[in-house]
Amino acid sequence: MEGYLAIVLHAHLPFVRHPEHERFLEENWLFEAITECYLPLLQRLEGWRRDNLPVRLTLSLSPTLVSMLQDSLLQARYTRHLDGLIELAGLELQRTYWDRALHELAGFYYQRLRELRELWLGVQRDLVGALARYQESGHLEIITCAATHAVLPLLQHAPSVRAQVLVARDHYQCVFGRQCRGFWLPECAYGEGVEAPLQEADFRWFIVDTHGLLGARPAPRYGVFAPVYTPEGIAVFGRDPESSRQVWSRDEGYPGDPVYRDFYRDIGFDLDLDYLRPYLPSPDQRTFTGIKYYSITGPGTDKRPYDRALAVRRAGEHAAHFLHARIEQVRRLQGVTPVPPILVAPYDAELFGHWWYEGPEFLDALVRLMAQQRTLSFITPWEYLQRHATHQVARPMPSSWGEAGYWQVWVNESNAWIWPHLRVAQNRMTQLVKKHRRPHTLVKRALQQAGRELLLAQASDWPFILRTGTSPGYARQRIKDHLLRFNTLYDQLLHGRVDPLWLEQVEQRDNLFPNLDPTYWA
Template sequence: MPAGYLCLVLHGHLPLVHHPEQTGVLEERWFFEGLTECYLPLLNVFSALKTDQVNFRITLSLSPTLITMLTNELLQERYIEHLQKSITLARLERERLSADPHFKHLAGFYLDKLLEIKDIYEGYQRNLIYPLKQLQQQGHLEIITTCATHGYLPLMTSRASWRAQIKTALDLYAGHFDRRPAGIWLPECGYAPGLDEILKEYDITYFFVDTHGIANSRPAPVYGIFAPVCTGAGVAAFGRDPESSRQVWDRQGGYPGDPYYREFYRDIGYDLDIDYIGPFLPGGHLRVDTGFKYHRITGNGPHKEPYLPGAARERAARHAGDFCRRRLAQLERAARVINRRPLAVAPYDAELFGHWWFEGPWWLNYLCREVAATESLAMVTPTEYLQEYPENQAADLAMCSWGAGGYNEYWLNPSNDWIYKHLHRAEDRMSALADEYPQAGEPEKRCLNQAARELLLAQSSDWPFIIHSGTAVDYAVRRFKNHIGRFNILADMLANHSIHEGTLHDIESRSRFLPDIDYRIYRSSGPAKRPACARNSYRILMLSWEYPPKTVGGLARHVHDLSCALVAAGDEVHVITCPAAGKDIFSLDQGVYVHRIHRELLTAENFMEWINQLNDGMVQAADRLVEVFGSFDLVHAHDWLVGTAAGEISDRLRLPLVATIHATEHGRNRGLHNDLQRHIHSLETELARRATMIIGCSGYMGREIARLFNQPADKLRVIPNGVEAESILSAPNKPATKDDSNRNIVFLGRLVPEKGVQVLIKALPQIQQTVGPVKLLIAGKGPYQPELESLAEGLGVAGQVDFVGFVNDDARNRLLCEATVAVFPSLYEPFGIVALEAMAAGVPLVVSDTGGLRDVIEHGVDGYLTPPGDAHMLARYVSELIKNPELAQHFARRARRNVVTKFNWRQIASATLEVYAEAINRT
């Protein structure tokens, strides 16, 4: 077993340089040089490693702009012309140097290399995405992407801009690789607090930051940079290993500075007579790099010896061995002090390998072979590491980047700060236009989509970088002004309701990028519609015993999402809740003030004593909050566990009390059978009695609350739970067929008797008899699992039942994407939020005809309802959906539309505000 892991990450990016309106554009050479010196040589290395059956793992980030250029037919044709021109020059050079004993070998070397590059490119039919995709499918590469135009996110003003940069990139990637990437490369490793929440929305599981991003996180990382940390949104952040970087990047001691390596800054484009070299230069006179470099670094002085490729290759092999040995020693030291296999993350710009460091691809080839031959060190991708270590320390990251100084100064300084007033104005204007046109027709839709493209292109981090670095400044300034100018022209046409077809067509023809962009990504989040009866803003004290990341059931997610929706509507929400690992006593979560009880106050081992301590702590916390923030407008309590505190706070502060009762002890146990259950029931009764208004999550729950606690109808309101449908990845539209061997029945929920999983297991033999082989995937934990496992064993279906354990949001989405049908056979269910999640994912449903589930599904319209506890009928309906995929997909589409229109948090927050207004008016 390896002592540690090496995660090698290459980030491939070039700004979009595509000028169909003219030929011989100087900046297109950036792309051509990248292909010749970096991307094709790297692909050749990967292919050779695969052919030699070397077990290697590399994470490769490809920017959407680079992917676009790699797949552009015009650029492909122009690259072949460029390559042929270089081959012609190589032949001339071979003739010119035929009698030169010092350099004649180099002319032949470059000719052979260029002919090989041409053969590789033509061999792949000019499509590099296909072989890269194959390497990913074979497990050698993990290909991720970055933001749409490599925009530097920390200097953008809105989450809408973050979403636009991220989602459009993910969509373009999926169009080429037939899947969403697991991770993302944040441009310039630029992170700002809150970005992780956007990444979570789009199911991104990890990203990278520079060393200080991890080192400065709070609490301090226990494993340093040798393991990722988990952000508040549940996304893993991997930190750069500084030792790996120094060995390769450092100008003084790094490998690329070795005297035997090729000198980058000596090129025949500058050295030879213009009459000879001119035909191979832009415009016949503009001196640029040609790629023909005949000298080695030699030393710091001006004298340079001839380059010897054989000697350089030997040095690359030696340096690869040195790097491998140093990593192994470093990780063995770390392994002695941490209780997991340490990880060294080594991220580099891809163009370092071949372009800036000519021998880089050779080095990489030797390194992969060295590691593969070493038992104590293994290469790994971030996804593989997270599969082995899914639980990582929770930490909050501060703003950081991998630029000089570690923060913003390379992209925001006196040389380039003038661009941001234009960008920020355009961001605001784009969002306003998207809100103004929720469903644009033609030609407005074309105009809006093109405006979104131009804004994205103007946001590229390349322009301020180039301006500050002082290279190609005129081009960068011109590109920025062109894109922001076109944006303003399009925005003005929309504002004036006067779109000129010729102008629009001309702008579209210049920026054919992101063909599937949807301008509506820039729409503002759309806060809840504030009812007329509600004040402009309330200060709300929310009490809940669980709140993310502490999650036991659906209550935590409900309180979180409701609180965020209320904040978006303009309210001030303070949540008092339990302590959670890795979370401070106070935090600000998407605008919600989260106050956690001190862990030292909760010492009891007996559960009811612990509840008493929790309620005492909440009362004390409320007193402190009033001193700091001022008085509240109302208290909102969730379930009996916080009822005592809610009643006392309401009485002491003379505040109205709203109580949401998510479930009842009587309903959970189908009666009250012991003293503990009767005691909990009495606490629920007292909470209901003291509440000014009561909210139930379904019509069923409303009736149960009224009956069990003898509450009048005018005190009760029904407001459903909700989901953010956009945050749940829709299942692929590939319905199962009768001969499909990969058919999955999925259940998600706590493993307790009232969830009815035992009924589903009993139905499995009949389902298999009717439709053939199926797999039952049971996601969740609970005390009933041993009995369920025994039941499956006794029925002879244990081999077809997989208890996958607790799943986070990402794993839930993956599970739903693999589901043929989702089943929720509850015997008691106040609402059933997991059913909404399955509906949002586009998965056909069979649920019990009980409780709140019958409020969610309409039988025979968007799913099937089955009698609770009836295994025979459950098997019949599940089999019906598996056998009839068209019907199943029809149900799934209807159900998803229902979720989007009826169960979104904006509507739920608006309905909750009405209850608040009524509660305040009653006191």
């Protein structure tokens, strides 16, 4: 082999769970991702295992996502959601009977949803356990990220950074029963100081965006085609810009091809509301159903009906183009690096299937084409370090993979108000832990819940949503609710008057990380 390709899929969603409501609109974020991303990935993994293909992917599962996937309430609600979609697709078969193109697509959705339901029930609603089995078989390396996907450099509070890292480590070990070597920095956000808790937790590598590595001091001799070690001894991999551009670029990226399915044109917005109402999470609010009949088509023209067969063929063509470009890259690098170069290609897992409906077909075609050549092989970053252990020492540059490469997505006029409140809460959490060094059961429960509320308030998702404007009211309310609950717990603990009934209600609502250790904030 002349080089290696490390595809890293980062799967994350914010913790959204509302037992106080029978249906809740934002819980659909999880349900859409299961239907369009996680179950299709499981299908592909089974196909690769069945055909004995030499594939090694890295999958980052955020602790909040894992917690939701393992939650029995959300599992039951997803089953109800999937049953409703199947029923709606059945109605669409009848409604579109006289429109051949749409009728064929309705049949496609009906059959696909039934297959996904069979798989969902076949793994006994345990997606995390099913993915873990592919880690055991060698097809996946599953890694973790910060507990609630906080932008670590922006916390500016060492105990809070430590808690985000160590809670994630404990959670991973509890779920998967093994040590985790890789750590996904949320938003690929690096700042000097994150290494100390990563080192304490024994994480051995992480990824930064291209400029984060190219701007390292001293400059990396081999660019992004080999890792460096920080002075603390943790390996840093840089994102390959060409792999990124071919998938992510608005102008050059594959997902924008006109034959692919249009994400935004959904029957949830096209059809009569009374017809759709029984299948919507919020009966009076239109939203995506996942049943979409039109291709992207292009600007200035009427939308063409989606041609599924043509789109799948195009995904295969794009996979072949992608592989050819990677082979050309490693051939140009011959003799430049002392060991075979590594091309690190990190992506949001939700791109493959949700935003880019044909993304799973692209991955499947890529894996099958990779098996037919001998220039490039799949590898995980940890395997690369085991094979090639000696690398340059350098300090990465503060950076992220957000817009403009730094912090402006999470600190701007729409969300800057969050950070002063978090600063106060973070200092208060450390104060509480130091005050209650040997807490009795009720006080320990209150400390644990205060930690959960603070972690949830720190999630990067809320300032991101406020910036993009997708669900700003919900994001604003979530931050306020978590901070309000934290401050209530702070007052109760400070004055020695913990309300056990209220505490139990809050524990049942925000129920992740049952074994959380408050001393991490000390």
